Amino acid sequence: MNIEELVSENYTAVSRQAFVDHEIFQLEQERIFKKCWLFLGHVSQIKNPGDFFTSYMGEEPVIVTRDHENHINVFVNSCRHRGMRVCRADRGNTRNFSCSYHAWTYDLTGKLLGVPKQKEGYYEELDVSQRGLVSAAKVAEYKGLIFATFDPDAVSLLDYLGNMGWYMDLILDRHEGGTELVTGIHKWRVKTNWKLPCDNNAGDWYHVGVAHGSIARLNGVPNLFADNENRLGVSAEYGHTLCAMYHPEGKHAVSAPNHPKEMAEWQNEVWSNAHTRLGTTRSRLEFIAGNVFPNFSWIPGSFSIRQYHPRGIDEVEIWSYCLVDADAPRIVKDQMRRHYTDTFGPSGLLEQDDGENWHGCFETAGNPVIRKIPFSYEMGHGHEWKDENLRAKDVAKAASEVYQRSFYRRWYEQLTAETDEVELIARGA
Amino acid sequence: MEAELYLSVQQFLFSEARLLDERRFDDWLALFSDDALYWMPVRHNRLRESMDEAWEPSKEIEDESGLGYFEDNKHRLTRRVGRLKTGMAWAEDPPSRTRHLISNVEVERTDRQDEVIARSSFLTYRSRNEGKHEDEDLFSGSREDVLRENKDAGSWFIVKRKIVPDWVVVNAQNLSIFF
Numbered sequence: 268m269n270i271e272e273l274v275s276e277n278y279t280a281v282s283r284q285a286f287v288d289h290e291i292f293q294l295e296q297e298r299i300f301k302k303c304w305l306f307l308g309h310v311s312q313i314k315n316p317g318d319f320f321t322s323y324m325g326e327e328p329v330i331v332t333r334d335h336e337n338h339i340n341v342f343v344n345s346c347r348h349r350g351m352r353v354c355r356a357d358r359g360n361t362r363n364f365s366c367s368y369h370a371w372t373y374d375l376t377g378k379l380l381g382v383p384k385q386k387e388g389y390y391e392e393l394d395v396s397q398r399g400l401v402s403a404a405k406v407a408e409y410k411g412l413i414f415a416t417f418d419p420d421a422v423s424l425l426d427y428l429g430n431m432g433w434y435m436d437l438i439l440d441r442h443e444g445g446t447e448l449v450t451g452i453h454k455w456r457v458k459t460n461w462k463l464p465c466d467n468n469a470g471d472w473y474h475v476g477v478a479h480g481s482i483a484r485l486n487g488v489p490n491l492f493a494d495n496e497n498r499l500g501v502s503a504e505y506g507h508t509l510c511a512m513y514h515p516e517g518k519h520a521v522s523a524p525n526h527p528k529e530m531a532e533w534q535n536e537v538w539s540n541a542h543t544r545l546g547t548t549r550s551r552l553e554f555i556a557g558n559v560f561p562n563f564s565w566i567p568g569s570f571s572i573r574q575y576h577p578r579g580i581d582e583v584e585i586w587s588y589c590l591v592d593a594d595a596p597r598i599v600k601d602q603m604r605r606h607y608t609d610t611f612g613p614s615g616l617l618e619q620d621d622g623e624n625w626h627g628c629f630e631t632a633g634n635p636v637i638r639k640i641p642f643s644y645e646m647g648h649g650h651e652w653k654d655e656n657l658r659a660k661d662v663a664k665a666a667s668e669v670y671q672r673s674f675y676r677r678w679y680e681q682l683t684a685e686t687d688e689v690e691l692i693a694r695g696a
Numbered sequence: 697m698e699a700e701l702y703l704s705v706q707q708f709l710f711s712e713a714r715l716l717d718e719r720r721f722d723d724w725l726a727l728f729s730d731d732a733l734y735w736m737p738v739r740h741n742r743l744r745e746s747m748d749e750a751w752e753p754s755k756e757i758e759d760e761s762g763l764g765y766f767e768d769n770k771h772r773l774t775r776r777v778g779r780l781k782t783g784m785a786w787a788e789d790p791p792s793r794t795r796h797l798i799s800n801v802e803v804e805r806t807d808r809q810d811e812v813i814a815r816s817s818f819l820t821y822r823s824r825n826e827g828k829h830e831d832e833d834l835f836s837g838s839r840e841d842v843l844r845e846n847k848d849a850g851s852w853f854i855v856k857r858k859i860v861p862d863w864v865v866v867n868a869q870n871l872s873i874f875f
Contacts, residue, residue, distance in 0.1 A: 357864065359743035451738035451763030455866035458830050477784075484782035485775060584865065589763060597761075605767055609775075614736075614765045614871040616779055619787035622869040630830070 270294075274679050278672040279645035286460040287633035291682075292580040299561050299681050300325025301417045304405075304427045306563035306574055307331050307341060308413050311447035311593070312358065317375065320358040322586075323576045324415060329403065330354050330364065331413060334375040339408065341415040342377035342400040353400065357452075364400075373400050410439035411446050428559065430658040431507035437554045438567050441541040444594030449604050453587040453612035457622045459629040461562060461577040462678070464585070466644075467621065468564035468575075470500055470510035470556050470670035473646065478624055479617045498555075498665035500647075501657065506677025508670040509557030509565070513657075516551060524606050533599045537592065548656045558670070560677050569610045569617075570603040581629070587612050644668040644675065705803045705814045705843065708852045713796035716874055721777040724874070725770075729844055729853040734768040736859040736875065757860060765871055766859070776874075787872040793823045794873055800838075810845040811855065818875060822868075833868040835875065837861040 268290045273282040285291055305324045312320050313333040321330050321344060328344040330353075344352045346366040353364040353373060363380060365372040371382045377400035385391055403415035407424035409432060414424050425432065439446055457464070467474065476483070476490055483491040492498075497513045525531040542550040554567045562575040573587040589607040591600045611618045631637045647667030654662045663669040715724040728734070737757040744751065758764065768776065779785050800817040816839050824831040842856040859875050 355741060356743040357740040361743060449763050450761070451740065451758040453738065453763060453765070453866075454864065455868065455870070457869045478786065480784035481779045481782040481786075484784055485779050601761070604761075604763065605772075608764060608767050609772060612763075612765065613866050613868070616776065619870040619872045620785070623786045626830075626869055 270679065270683050274675055275641070277648060278675045278679070279648050279668075280641040280643055281675050282641050283632040283638045286462060286629060287580065287638065289580055292577075294682055295577075296325055298684075299678070300327075300577070302421065302681065303418075303561055304407075304414045304416045304421060304424050305561075306412060306414055306559065306572075309446070309448045309588070309590070310339075310408065310411050310413060313339065315360065317360040317362065318358075319354070319361060319375070321354055321356065323574075323584075324403065324417065326577055326579075327417075328352060329415070330377075330400075331415075332375045338376070339406055339413060340376050341403040341406045341413075343402075345400070346371055347379065347398040347400065348382070371398075377402055410436070412439065427505070429505050429507065430503040430660075431505075431509075431557075431559055433549070433658045434501070434503060434509055434511070434552070434554055434557065435559075435565075436545060437541075437549060437552055438565070438590065440544060442537050442592050442594065443540070443544070444592060446590050447593040449589035449591060449600070449607075454584060455613040456578065456582055456584050457625050458582055459622075459625040460580060460632075461575050461583045462674075463625045463628055464575045464583055464621070465558050465562050465564065466671045466674050467625065468556055468566070468573075469508045469558040469674050470665075471668075472498065472500065472510050472555075472665035473668070474624070478620050481620070482616060485616075496664075499657075500663040500665050500667045500669040501557075501659045502651070502661040502663075502669050502673040503658065504660045506560035506673050507558065508673050510555045510665050510670070511557075512553040512555060514551045514553060516547075524602060527598065527602065529596055529598045530602050533592070533595055558674065560674065561681075566611055569615075570607045571611050583625075585613075644671040648672065701812070702801075702803050705812060705852065706801045708843070709798050709801060709814065709816055709841075712854075713798045716796050717794050719791060721780060721874075725774060725777050727852070727854055728770055728773060729855045730770055732770050732773070732854055733856045734766050734773050734854075734859075735857065736765040736767075736861060738763045738765065739861055739864050741864055753860060765861070765866075785872075787870050790825060792873050793827075795821045796875075797821075806842075812843050814841045814843050815839070816841070820873070820875060822873060835861070835863075835868070835873075837863075837875065839875070 268288060273285045307322050308320055308331055316333055316335045319330055319332040329341055330344050332340045334340055344354055346353050348369055348371045351366050351368040353366045363372050363374050372380045374380050379395045379398045381395060382393060385393060404417050404419040405421055406415045409424055479491055499511050499513055501509050501511055525534060557565045564573050570589050570591055571587055572590050573585060576584045578584045589604050591603045610616055647663050647669060651661035651663045651669055661669055712727055739756050742756055780788055797819045798816050802815040804813040806813055818837060818839060820835040822833040838860045840858045841854055843852040844855045846853045
């Protein structure tokens with residue numbers, strides 16, 4: 268497999284081989300999901316010592332815990348003895364994790380506490396101190412969000428996010444109380460390669476009018492969103508991208524539901540507050556959609572964040588969460604949650620049609636004839652510009668494929684770089 | 697429990713299922729009262745709290761402040777049906793071919809003269825597009841309905857439908873159909 272042949276110069280075309288080739292998928296596991304910082308969840312899921320939830324880093328099942336020292340731990344959910352999952356609950360509170368196969372038992376930090384028949388069976392020759400559950404190399408939090416990486420040499424999470432953190436603050440730091448997740452996760456499976464939903468969620472403004480055209484018709488308006496020159500495609504850097512609305516000065520950067528009246532009042536309070544918290548430029552920015560490389564995506568207008576977990580080369584398991592302002596009144600949180608459920612998640616009026624496209628684009632991509640026809644990402648190439656007010660590598664019109672070109676550039680660099688080069692890329696060198 | 701009441705509720709649930717399978721969504725919508733709630737909470741795998749604990753499904757679902765797949769009042773439900781008529785509801789174009797099998801019906805009187813609780817199980821098959829293996833889905837779960845007498849029609853209104861799914865991860869590309 269010659270990876271160079273998979274992408275064109277400037278990333279305006281990507282071979283379908285990149286989505287159907289098992290060698291590529293294996294390489295992605297090694298060089299992307301074992302190297303990058305991956306989103307795992309929110310601190311509101313583990314408020315108390317003993318709280319835990321299970322998640323995935325790529326295809327690796329992991330357990331995320333809060334221990335009695337109040338530290339967050341992330342370790343692989345696979346017994347050091349014979350590999351059984353030591354935890355099969357999605358969440359809960361526990362003192363330890365005991366394997367259902369032979370009862371090797373681990374504490375909240377992943378340390379092996381003991382094994383049955385240590386004396387009679389192992390003659391006390393088993394060094395339990397060396398058999399803790401394998402931990403993620405680094406765990407870090409960004410304003411309530413928990414991330415981890417398997418790469419001990421990874422740059423810091425802050426460096427990894429780079430400019431993207433500045434935009435994530437539009438949601439995470441717009442109000443002093445921060446954010447929390449609504450309890451429960453929408454999880455569902457789409458038969459497609461993981462990269463296709465990521466490249467869409469990265470900021471595909473082009474599809475909104477067509478793929479989600481039903482909502483405009485339902486609302487009796489010509490377009491779901493009026494054409495607007497202030498709508499931008501932003502390549503933040505390192506393959507992290509977003510679609511944003513850059514509102515005129517003095518206008519609140521919010522278009523989310525403004526009813527009931529408590530919702531309107533809350534939005535007003537948040538955005539007058541955000542002006543002092545985030546400054547003039549960001550108080551005009553509305554974060555519409557985006558992706559943190561590789562698979563952590565945002566749909567802030569619907570109060571939602573999500574992961575696209577690969578499930579083999581041909582399936583993705585979407586975990587979608589509702590993220591709300593932690594100190595909003597109950598009625599506002601309820602409204603945010605209903606607005607999210609209305610629009611996204613497997614039953615969402617917008618979401619339903621996305622899966623249709625992600626599956627349809629993928630299902631024949633491996634066929635001998637179709638495989639030779641590359642996907643096109645050429646829209647707006649060469650028409651990007653720099654904006655000194657925005658922290659971005661490139662800025663473009665919203666209806667551009669600047670997002671996907673950034674995503675696949677990072678993807679390609681991640682796959683082809685030597686190990687230490689990968690770090691350099693992540694550092695933006 | 698009078699047989700007549702039981703048969704009336706059962707007949708209502710079977711007819712409702714037929715409306716869905718025949719895609720007569722406006723007629724289906726008319727079965728819901730104006731104050732209706734159509735709710736399907738998210739479900740999760742939980743730890744057993746003690747060795748002798750019974751595994752109660754009620755502890756596996758989110759409460760009203762948690763996440764649901766559907767949390768629709770009549771207005772929201774009407775929008776779902778309205779979307780299907782826009783000509784751009786791609787997830788239902790071509791439409792799902794569904795078969796709603798409703799069984800295990802139990803009817804219980806309530807404190808209110810005009811309302812009953814109807815419990816039922818559903819097994820819903822869906823086929824789409826060419827009907828290849830990946831175009832097929834099976835959905836199962838239980839439903840707890842509060843039904844109010846529709847005296848004019850000699851039938852029932854659905855006042856509240858709580859749908860408890862048997863899945864934790866939806867093994868389907870979407871939930872673009874009704875349950």
